[in-house]
Each structure stands twice: as structure tokens, then as C-alpha cells.
Amino acid sequence: MSEQHRQIHFAAHFPGVNQQTIWSDPNAGSQIEFESFRRFAEIAERGVMDYIFLAEGLRLRERNGEILDLDVLGRPNTVSILSALAAVTKHIGLVGTLTTTYNEPVDLARQLRSLDVLSNGRAGWNVVTTTNAFTGANFRKGDHLPYPERYLRAQEMISALEQLWETELGETTTLDSRYFQATATQTLPASPQGRPVLVQAGASGEGRDIAARNVDVVFSMFGEFAEGQKFRTDLDERLEHFGRNAEDLKILPAITLAIGDTEAEAQERAQAIRHAQVSGPNAIYFMEQIWGRELGGVDPDGPLPDFDPVPPTHATGRVPHYGDVEERTALVNQWRAESEAKGLSLRDLAVREYGRPSLVGTPEQIADEIIRRVDERACDGFTLVGDIVPDGLAEFVDRVVPILQERGAYRTEYPENATLRELLGSAAAPSVPLETPERV
Amino acid sequence: MTSKFSIGLAAKGAGWHAGADAVGSFAPQDPAAWAKLAQAADEAGIDVLTIEDSLAPLGTSASFDSFMLTNWLAPQTTRIGLVPTATTSLLEPFHTATAVATLDYTSEGRAAVRLRTGGFASESAAVGREDTLGNIREARALPTEEFERLIADRFGEGVEFAEVVRLLWDSWEDDAEIRDLATSRFIDRERIHNPEFTGKHFSVFGASITPRPPQGQPPVFSLAHTHTPYRFAAVTADVVLITPETEGTLEEIRAALAAGASAVDRQGSPLKVWVDYNILIADADDADDDAAARLAELDAAGGEFVSDAGLIAGTAEQVATRILELRDTGIDGIRVRPLVTDRDTEAFISEVLPKLRDGGVEVAEGANLRERLGLVPAANRFVATPPFTANAASVTASTEEISA
Ligand SMILES: Cc1cc2nc3c(=O)[nH]c(=O)nc-3n(C[C@H](O)[C@H](O)[C@H](O)COP(=O)(O)O)c2cc1C
Numbered sequence: 001m002s003e004q005h006r007q008i009h010f011a012a013h014f015p016g017v018n019q020q021t022i023w024s025d026p027n028a029g030s031q032i033e034f035e036s037f038r039r040f041a042e043i044a045e046r047g048v049m050d051y052i053f054l055a056e057g058l059r060l061r062e063r064n065g066e067i068l069d070l071d072v073l074g075r076p077n078t079v080s081i082l083s084a085l086a087a088v089t090k091h092i093g094l095v096g097t098l099t100t101t102y103n104e105p106v107d108l109a110r111q112l113r114s115l116d117v118l119s120n121g122r123a124g125w126n127v128v129t130t131t132n133a134f135t136g137a138n139f140r141k142g143d144h145l146p147y148p149e150r151y152l153r154a155q156e157m158i159s160a161l162e163q164l165w166e167t168e169l170g171e172t173t174t175l176d177s178r179y180f181q182a183t184a185t186q187t188l189p190a191s192p193q194g195r196p197v198l199v200q201a202g203a204s205g206e207g208r209d210i211a212a213r214n215v216d217v218v219f220s221m222f223g224e225f226a227e228g229q230k231f232r233t234d235l236d237e238r239l240e241h242f243g244r245n246a247e248d249l250k251i252l253p254a255i256t257l258a259i260g261d262t263e264a265e266a267q268e269r270a271q272a273i274r275h276a277q278v279s280g281p282n283a284i285y286f287m288e289q290i291w292g293r294e295l296g297g298v299d300p301d302g303p304l305p306d307f308d309p310v311p312p313t314h315a316t317g318r319v320p321h322y323g324d325v326e327e328r329t330a331l332v333n334q335w336r337a338e339s340e341a342k343g344l345s346l347r348d349l350a351v352r353e354y355g356r357p358s359l360v361g362t363p364e365q366i367a368d369e370i371i372r373r374v375d376e377r378a379c380d381g382f383t384l385v386g387d388i389v390p391d392g393l394a395e396f397v398d399r400v401v402p403i404l405q406e407r408g409a410y411r412t413e414y415p416e417n418a419t420l421r422e423l424l425g426s427a428a429a430p431s432v433p434l435e436t437p438e439r440v
Numbered sequence: 441m442t443s444k445f446s447i448g449l450a451a452k453g454a455g456w457h458a459g460a461d462a463v464g465s466f467a468p469q470d471p472a473a474w475a476k477l478a479q480a481a482d483e484a485g486i487d488v489l490t491i492e493d494s495l496a497p498l499g500t501s502a503s504f505d506s507f508m509l510t511n512w513l514a515p516q517t518t519r520i521g522l523v524p525t526a527t528t529s530l531l532e533p534f535h536t537a538t539a540v541a542t543l544d545y546t547s548e549g550r551a552a553v554r555l556r557t558g559g560f561a562s563e564s565a566a567v568g569r570e571d572t573l574g575n576i577r578e579a580r581a582l583p584t585e586e587f588e589r590l591i592a593d594r595f596g597e598g599v600e601f602a603e604v605v606r607l608l609w610d611s612w613e614d615d616a617e618i619r620d621l622a623t624s625r626f627i628d629r630e631r632i633h634n635p636e637f638t639g640k641h642f643s644v645f646g647a648s649i650t651p652r653p654p655q656g657q658p659p660v661f662s663l664a665h666t667h668t669p670y671r672f673a674a675v676t677a678d679v680v681l682i683t684p685e686t687e688g689t690l691e692e693i694r695a696a697l698a699a700g701a702s703a704v705d706r707q708g709s710p711l712k713v714w715v716d717y718n719i720l721i722a723d724a725d726d727a728d729d730d731a732a733a734r735l736a737e738l739d740a741a742g743g744e745f746v747s748d749a750g751l752i753a754g755t756a757e758q759v760a761t762r763i764l765e766l767r768d769t770g771i772d773g774i775r776v777r778p779l780v781t782d783r784d785t786e787a788f789i790s791e792v793l794p795k796l797r798d799g800g801v802e803v804a805e806g807a808n809l810r811e812r813l814g815l816v817p818a819a820n821r822f823v824a825t826p827p828f829t830a831n832a833a834s835v836t837a838s839t840e841e842i843s844a
Pocket of ligand 1 (some may be wrong): 054201220
């Protein structure tokens, strides 16, 4: 424990409805039974992690107008399952992804405050702005929010929730902003952490501003070293602009894992995991997102299709990760060259491209790498994404966490009665007062 | 005599009397108090615990979101049914459907939900809507016809809400998850059905994100006082809670309910009828501390007791006798509303309940809440005949027809 390390933070991502989660493995358990969530939480708490993290998707994913059947499908109501988990855990934070678009502030504020009080100060909200006609079709207002306005409503929502969370039991407050006009009386006592922790996941400039202005943690997709540092620098500048301390915002990028006794074994394991994630049909589905169109007749074990990508023609309920049609065409051209040079099939490429970024190695190597990245401010830790439910993070907890603890880079136990904000060691951003711009 | 007679406990803050905050010692702002209450009711074999809820305060007590609270209570209890309250004029049916389905998973088959249309001024303000209905007391003071006309739109919305929730629960067939390695398919998409619901008040297109809950259709409760609500219950609910004495005799209400059920052409599993009563249990051994004295103490603290439901007040012996009489009329159950949450629940559990057991009210057996409440298994409406059907459109038929 001679060296001084920055302290690492971990979130445990309950594996969700995407290719990442391997359901075909004999050890893969239920995605929906409460026992899976309980076991998952137990493992994360054994790993002394900061919080359990749940994503959100409010419509079943589709492909060409049909429900996607290749990946895990089905998830519980986010705040409800977190409330149940609050009863079977003691220390760990409980963070749910909830959209600002298909919720109303008084209701959302009350749900989160309920969770916060029931868990004795362990609640968090991952603020997402997802808005599209596809999801809107499941809600009263339908496709009500144009995409460019998503963060306007989000900022008002965050400000509204902060205003509501500041009121005391029995106190009445009025919201009067562009999107929200409401009057509500507080029905709950304050939680030990004052208000729930805020997390944000959104990549655009506006998304980063929302993060820098309001939140405690950013869930990013910049899991590699260099891009992580670049993202950190960008956020540091934004934090300064909003008068906040850099250490008060943690960045916990998503990361997957492959652990082995030797490096070779870990590499082999990473490859096996990716193969299990990317079946033939899944490789086609993955490539459809690059091509932006159906690839029905294409052989996954053959070469890449000889036609070029098009702008996407159908909503699938996914976050678009692969850029516009020019970027995707450039990517395809590069892959074509590689495919010809090395004899790689479409599935080989899908397997290679899928599932990154990842930490692959022996427990010592992974521990070293995590410490390096945190010390050099590529991130403050990770949102760990296991590939199997519910035990996917057990090996990390049992083999990597003890090394991090030995090296003095990670807590060995939970402080007594700590709130989630205390676990994160950050001061909340100052509340942003609601402005009163023109109403929609 | 033995019978299937269900017992529910209705929790509302410190109690149903406005003076309960001052007189009782239940602390509704403290989660531990709720866990203790639920566990005591669970151990006593009470069939359901209902949690009152609204976006506006329920009196001066603290109130949790009932979905968060019941999901938190689920892993801490074993047998009792958990009944959060959803206000159909304020919430999203999609979120409500997944929240109840999730409760059914976290409680392993013990979820239910009470649907109330709500929509009084203070709670509507929470979603930024101005309302024609000031508060329940003012609204109920109106002539019946005017009241029914005012609430017709709300109930129309509530009917759609209930229909969407039920469609969403059934949107996955029980065996939709196949994990078929040969074809790389996790689910059989033929066994998932988009509701594609289009109503007058809202539309909901897609299937639930939550697989069909363990009970298939968690029981739906509805509290009803007049004609439109009786029809609403007949169209939407498995269990209706009625309030004899304040709205007529038990016989009159049952006749009105039957008329409502036939007006909406309810077919299949009949509506279970429970009576809803406030209870106050006095100490039999203390002559000075009788029911009247206790009520006076509460009235002094919180004002005269006014309620939409009747009051059974007396010693444990008197309360038990009255409940057994009600049971003997052939109704299916009772939900008791303790005037003081801690005191009256404790007395109900330790003194009244044993007398009811002696009187033949047995602890219901069954693998899940539906079975324990005597409800038939819920076949999936997308592939078979659901437990009951009814004509939704006739709930809010014209007032002339209602008074006829
Ligand atoms: C790492 C990451 C995870 C996300 N997870 C979710 C999610 O679980 N549910 C959701 O609705 N949106 C999710 N989003 C979408 C974003 O919150 C955001 O609404 C979307 O990216 C559009 O904002 P942007 O343009 O700033 O990226 C995620 C985004 C990122 C970058």
C-alpha cells in the first residue's frame, strides 16, 4: 500500500436486452425472476461496488417491423425492481435509467424520492432523453417531443425534480416552465442524501453540457484509454464553465471483461465470449445496423455484401452507434480490404468488432490496467457489464477486486450507513433554478 | 360453518381518521413501520394489504409511491397480497402495467392493483391539469345525475386504462421465451402480441417490455359507490369494494351491482364483492375506554369523522360478530380500514382475527394470490378466453339510462 492511487469506483450493470448478454450458455439464468436480481445484487455488494445499474428501453426492439428474437428480451419496471432490491441489500446504490420524455416530473420525483427514502439514501437516476415515434407509440402523448428539444425538456425535468426534492413534507411548490406547469405538495420526508444521485448517458455536446451542469456520474461509451482521457478533458472544461470541481463528476465508462489464468487463456476466452454473443443470425443483424438495411439473403460465413450502406430506413429502438452513412461506408470499405487480405467472413468481422471495449487478461493484468486508467484520469472506474446473468461479475469480484484492495486503490468495506453520494465522494451540483422561457 | 371469505387490510398513513396522526404512534414516513405492519398482517394470514395512493397528499401523513412501497415490501413478506393504487387519470398505463407485473415477480405471484380514476383538483394539479371536480366531498354532494355526468369522461378514460393494462399483461404468452439454440432465437415472436390499442383518450401500440407476470393477470380491485363506478368495476375488476350503510343497504348495493354487471354484459368469472368498513376496536376490559370514548378522542384531535364507508366500532367481540354477520350474507370478503393504523391493526390481528377463525373464516390456500382469492386461472386473451369479458363502451352510457 506504499503507492498512492486515485480511488476506483464501480457500477454493476445488470446485463440487459442486447447481444452482450449470452443467453445460450448453460449457466445463463433468468433475466426476469427476482432471484436473478437478488443474486446479482449480492455479488455486486460483495464486490463493495458503488451501485447497481439498470438500463431502460420502453419498447421491445424490432427489426424490419418485427420483434427482434435473437437477443434477450424482457425486463422489469426499473424503479419497481430497484425498490425490491433495496429490501435485500444494505449498502449498495441503486441507479435506474429513466427517460425525461415519457415521464411527468411530480410522479418521477416522488418515485425516486420513495426509492431514496426506502433505501436509506441509496437511489440514483440515470437521466436519458430518448425520444422517438417508435417509443412514443406506447405513451399518452405519443411522438410529442422533436429530437432537437430533447435536452431542453431534460434540463427542465432535472431542475423540476431538484425543486421538488428541496421541499419538505407538506410543503407546496409550483413548477412553471416551458414544458411543465404543475403544483404539488411533498408527501415524503427527506432522504439521508438530500436528493438522489444523478447519472447521465448521452454523447452529444448538449448531453455533455447537461452532465457538466447537473450530474454526479457520466456513464460513457469511451472505455479505451486515449478516448477516455480526451472525454475527461472535454468534461473538465465544461465543468469549469459551470463553476464545478472536476472531482465532483465521475466518469464510469461501460466495459466488458474476459479473465484468464494466463493472458493467452484470457484472449481465448474473450474470443469464445464474442462467438457466443455473435451467432450467424446475430452477425447479420449487427451488420444490418452498419448497412442501414435488411441483409436477409446474405451468408454470415461468406464475404461482405458488395453493395454500399444506406441511411437507416427503420427504427429499431437502439442507440445509433455507428455514425452517418458516409462514416459507415468508409468503415465498410476498410473492412472489405481486410476481409480480402485475411480471408475474414462477415461473421468473423462481426465477432471482432462486437463487444469492445473490453478488459482482457489475468486478474493482475486487469487490476494493473484499471489502476493505470484511473490514476491517469482516463476514467474514475467502470460500469462493469457482465455477459451472463446473474453471476457474470462473480469472477471479477473474487479475483480482481482483492488485488485492487491490496494495492490501496479500492475500498475494502462499505462505510457504515453511507449514502450513495458518500460512496461516490462527490458534492452534488448546485441546483439549477428553473428559468421561465416561452412555453411550447 | 367454513367458508371462503377474504380479509383485506387497507393502510392509509397513520390511519383513516384525520386525528390518527395525533393519537396513534404509527410513523408513515418511516419505512420500518411499513415493514412491521406488512409482516404482522402477513403472519396473521390477512389476504391482502392495500396501500392508498395519490399524487396529492393523503391528509397530513407522509405517503410513499405505492408501487415503490409494495415492491420494497414484497421480499420482506411471504404470503400476503400486495395492492398498490393506480390513478388512471394521472398515470401512464404502460408504466402501471410493468410496475404491477414487476411486483408480481418480486412477490412471486402476490401482486394486485387497485384502479381509481381520481382526477380531483389537487392531484390533477400535479400533472398540470385543471379539474372540474374540486374534491370528493363537494363532488359527492352533487345530485347523482350531475355527479355521474361529471365523472363519465374520467371513467371512460379509466376503462381504456384498464383495458390497456390487461392487454399488456397478456402481450407475452407464458411460453414466449424459448432459448432455442438451433435457430439462435431467445423468444418466439409469434407468441408476443402488440396490443395496437387505439382509444378515445389515448393509444398504446407495443407489447409490454415485461414478460407476462406469474399470475398472468394480477387481480384488479375497484372501490365503487354509485352506478357508473359499479359498471366500471364490472368491466375492469376482479374484486369490487362496496360501502354499505353510506350508499344504501347491502342488498340494495348488491342489486345495483348486479344490474351494472348485466348492463355491461359481464360474462365469465363473476365480480367478487367485498365490503369496505372503517374499524375501531375498543378495549373490552376498560369500561372508560369504550368505542365512543376513543372516537371522541380522535374527533377532538382531527375533527368529526366523515367517510365514504361505514364504521364498525366496538369491542373485539362486537367487531368480530358484525363481520361474521356480513360474511353470512354471502359476500366474498371485507377490507378493513383501521381508524388508527397501529392500534386498530394490532387489535384486529390479535383479538378480532382469532374470533373470525373460530367462526369458520379459514386461511385461504392457494399457490398464488388469484387462487387464494378464489379467482379462476387467467387464460391469455390473445390465445384463449380471458376470465371474464364485458362491454367497455356501456360503462359511461347516458345519465338517462343510468337513472332509468
Ligand atoms: C452509454 C450510453 C448508454 C445509454 N443507455 C440508454 C438506456 O439505457 N436507455 C435509453 O433510453 N437511452 C440510453 N442512452 C441514450 C442517451 O441517454 C440519449 O438519450 C441519446 O444518446 C441521445 O442523446 P445524445 O445525442 O446526447 O447521445 C444511452 C446512451 C449512452 C451514450
